[in-house]
């Protein structure tokens with residue numbers, strides 16, 4: 001069963017082919033980062049236009065790398081949401097039309113379910129049940145996962161997502177877009193000169209808030225000489241506060257659920273400091289931490305091919321409708 005995965009929810013065009021027994025045959029990514037960086041963030045209309053230009057050539061390349069003809073495909077999985085409407089529509093219409101012409105099924109995949117299942121592509125996949133921390137540019141979610149589609153919401157950010165906070169901090173520090181990796185790099189030169197708050201950790205519950213950290217960053221920056229060292233110290237303090245806040249909530253979620261397996265996924269899970277803090281905490285708690293390889297932390301087609309494949313294997317079927325849902329709660333997904 002060869003499944004083509006298509007990801008176009010934001011600023012990366014991702015395509016992959018996954019087979020349940022043979023694994024991942026090939027995966028390709030075209031990043032629009034250099035195009036959007038001139039504007040300091042993703043420009044939705046430009047993103048859609050670029051997906052249109054890049055998607056079909058990328059599908060052809062992935063097929064040829066897998067030494068497959070399109071007639072050998074058995075199904076097509078596409079990201080149907082959440083994401084940018086125009087960008088989603090490019091992937092959804094391409095996937096649905098191609099599937100229709102090949103007379104094979106197409107399946108709408110939830111982008112965050114894709115992220116959540118990305119660690120399943122690794123050699124030692126996490127066993128169910130587990131707690132998952134999904135941290136991306138648009139989401140900060142803590143969920144209990146009992147199986148594919150069996151998701152219990154534990155907590156989420158009440159305002160900015162963790163990735164968004166990294167991106168906004170980068171902007172304040174004149175680092176440009178996308179901010180996460182740049183803040184992280186600058187933080188390597190920073191010292192523990194500033195101490196930032198750990199938002200919402202002094203009260204019970206598993207929700208997050210990152211917008212206060214943004215204001216704190218701005219106020220701290222304005223109180224300094226804005227030198228490179230001051231900026232590095234701020235990047236360090238911001239990253240440390242974010243990592244510790246996420247870690248405190250994950251520890252609480254493990255204790256609350258009694259589970260001993262933690263999965264982190266989504267773009268922010270590429271962050272070394274966050275990984276290190278979570279690693280230390282899970283070790284102390286007698287729990288185990290799982291995360292995807294670096295290239296599958298951020299958006300990619302492989303996670304969509306994998307998630308879609310699981311749903312098709314379980315017999316999930318859809319009509320010929322083209323689904324594109326900019327907002328789509330993950331706990332509303334069909335249980336397998």
Ligand code: KG4
Nearest residue numbers: 136137138163180181267268270271298299
């Ligand atoms: O999952 P993703 O590629 O796209 C969304 O679904 O949003 O996540 C992108 C987010 C961006 O906010 C980016 O700044 C952040 O992930 N990110 C990082 C790192 N790499 C990417 N944040 C912190 N540290 C990183 N190394």
Ligand code: ZN
Nearest residue numbers: 136267298299
């Ligand atoms: Zn994503």
